[in-house]
Amino acid sequence: MKNNEKYNRETLVLHADHEWGEKEGTVAPAIYYTSTFPAKDSAEFAEMASTPQHPQYYTRYGNPVHERVKMIMADLEGTETALVTGSGMGAITTVLLSMVATGDHVIAQKSHYMSTAKIMDEMLPRFGVEVTIVDQTDLSAFGDAIKPNTKLILLETPVNPTLLLTDLAAVTTLAKERGILVVADNTFASPINQRPHDLGVDVIVHSATKYLGGHSDITAGVICTSHELAEVIWDTHTSIGSVLSPMDAWLLLRGLRTLPVRMERINYNALALAEFLENQPEIESVSYPGLVSHPQHDLAKQQMKGFGAVIAFAIKGDYAATQRFVSALNLSLNAVSLGGVESLVIHSAAMWEGHLNEEQMKVAGIPPNYVRYSVGLEHIEDLKADVLQALAKI
Structure with missing residues (x-):
């Protein structure tokens, strides 16, 4: 062409x-x-x-x-x-x-x-x-x-x-x-x-x-x-x-x-879910470049047209509480990788501790209550409801 x-x-x-x-x-x-x-x-x-x-x-x-x-x-x-x-x-x-x-x-x-x-x-x-x-x-x-x-x-x-x-x-x-x-x-x-x-x-x-x-x-x-x-x-x-x-x-x-079409929906869902998570009392912190609260949000707007699927957030609780949250999710599969049509979630410390030593984990900025959530193409209201029921179980 x-x-x-x-x-x-x-x-x-x-x-x-x-x-x-x-x-x-x-x-x-x-x-x-x-x-x-x-x-x-x-x-x-x-x-x-x-x-x-x-x-x-x-x-x-x-x-x-x-x-x-x-x-x-x-x-x-x-x-x-x-x-x-x-x-x-x-x-x-x-x-x-x-x-x-x-x-x-x-x-x-x-x-x-x-x-x-x-x-x-x-x-x-x-x-x-x-x-x-x-x-x-x-x-x-x-x-x-x-x-x-x-x-x-x-x-x-x-x-x-x-x-x-x-x-x-x-x-x-x-x-x-x-x-x-x-x-x-x-x-x-x-x-x-x-x-x-x-x-x-x-x-x-x-x-x-x-x-x-x-x-x-x-x-x-x-x-x-x-x-x-x-x-x-x-x-x-x-x-x-x-x-x-x-x-x-x-x-x-x-x-x-289908990449452009999928990314449009993913960008929308992820920003909406990140904003939703920021308002939940059980959440300690949320990191997503599309949020105004992200310390580099201005840079994100400068060099990005959308902010992607991945949200990183910390549960108010310890390693075990974070495990309970991840296990209680119904729609988000507990699996590695990201960017697919389905939502995927991992307890970051559980994944990385098998590959990085304690010092490397600290350098990488991965606390024990950290969650990485890759948002898929599901309806946003269903994803919000799923997160709410899982938070109630921590």
């Missing part, structure tokens, strides 16, 4: 991959469930083998369904191209191992998704990469942490699970002045609510398992960036082998078709 920039996102998710539909001659996309593709002769085989990201050579290198997802995601994020991986962590790990080497320095946030935090704390230092952790809400901390060998700054905003924000434009300005790459995890926002590339970010990663897929039936990752960086990242990706299966790519493609 030509002149994609003139179309709105609701149209892009349906038509950005139009040229593949024309090739296939179908309305619904085909699933290329094959590991390898034949060449008609040796000359074509040589061309296929030497072309990075060829969509019809070997599925570890690319697949037509991958190609369709990439076209839509690049348009949604406003980047030149995109890559797909087998999971969100596959995307983050591939980017980091592509961009840094022994002797380099990385700046990361105090709060990150737990598996990302473990990469910063444990994996990169093993390979001789120095990591400095900073408070993401303090711009001066980023500037103070920069060294002559700083290669990359890793951001995540809003962050999992505290929903603190990072000023993307301010950090990228600092980085650009010094030739430092900026990578941002945009999972918690989605490209509907936030476009980091518009604010100067070089590489955007997603756990497509969440909003992008939207139905809790796949694990997938996406990397959005320039053609130049994509070629470097793809070279590492083929070696690591974090491959997205054709079927999961097809399910991701199907999920993307």
Whole structure:
């Protein structure tokens, strides 16, 4: 489809991959469930083998369904191209191992998704990469942490699970002045609510398992960036082998078709439920970027168009009271992940304590009475009623 920039996102998710539909001659996309593709002769085989990201050579290198997802995601994020991986962590790990080497320095946030935090704390230092952790809400901390060998700054905003924000434009300005790459995890926002590339970010990663897929039936990752960086990242990706299966790519493609519509309802439900929770006497505190009470609400309005599904709140009570609340909910499934059509809830301390030690839990800002609630597409009045009956049981 030509002149994609003139179309709105609701149209892009349906038509950005139009040229593949024309090739296939179908309305619904085909699933290329094959590991390898034949060449008609040796000359074509040589061309296929030497072309990075060829969509019809070997599925570890690319697949037509991958190609369709990439076209839509690049348009949604406003980047030149995109890559797909087998999971969100596959995307983050591939980017980091592509961009840094022994002797380099990385700046990361105090709060990150737990598996990302473990990469910063444990994996990169093993390979001789120095990591400095900073408070993401303090711009001066980023500037103070920069060294002559700083290669990359890793951001995540809003962050999992505290929903603190990072000023993307301010950090990228600092980085650009010094030739430092900026990578941002945009999972918690989605490209509907936030476009980091518009604010100067070089590489955007997603756990497509969440909003992008939207139905809790796949694990997938996406990397959005320039053609130049994509070629470097793809070279590492083929070696690591974090491959997205054709079927999961097809399910991701199907999920993307409804992403704008789902996000509109999710944004509405989550803000309404967050405002409702603030007025309940059993709730100690509520964190949601869309609330005026959020300490970075002005920044949220500045760099986000909507505020997403996830609400973090603290129960007035201890670990056991929080467990009782979560267990008493009927509509919200007690399960990890977020961004699906159904509401999901976790007792944050119960989830993270198996992966982070006590000190890491404190640094991450996860108290024992913390709840992470991912709001789905249910009717908002039903969600409110469910929360009320569960609060009565703590």
